[in-house]
Amino acid sequence: MLQLLRFLTHTSQPFLVPICFVCAWAFISAIALSLWTAVRDGVNTGKRLHQIPCTHCQYFTGDYRLKCTVRPSIANTEAAIDCLDYQPKTNPLLY
Structure with missing residues (x-):
């Protein structure tokens, strides 16, 4: 059992760095997009409320x-x- 786990760990190790790199940048991009959307919606709401x-x-x-x-x-x-x-x-x- 430990031999199988060791084999899987060593074979998947070269793929972990690129996968983690892509996941980290996807996470950062999602946060940036969320912030951009919140700011854009806030500005649009402010413009509409200033028309009162x-x-x-x-x-x-x-x-x-x-x-x-x-x-x-x-x-x-x-x-x-x-x-x-x-x-x-x-x-x-x-x-």
Whole structure:
């Protein structure tokens, strides 16, 4: 039994280095791809959230209890991106 194990170890040893090399680089590539995908998705989400116009609307109160006097249920959410009641603030000092 030990003779068979020794034979298998010595015959597979030349193949272990390339196999481990490929596996290590595949692992590093998978981590890099995962990080790249996370950063890309984060940037896309940030761009989409920066399109929310609520803070520049005259109906936005800034109070956490009532954020918007017209549509409080969608204030500061993605549903407010195309809000039909959006009116820009007329006083630029209120920004």
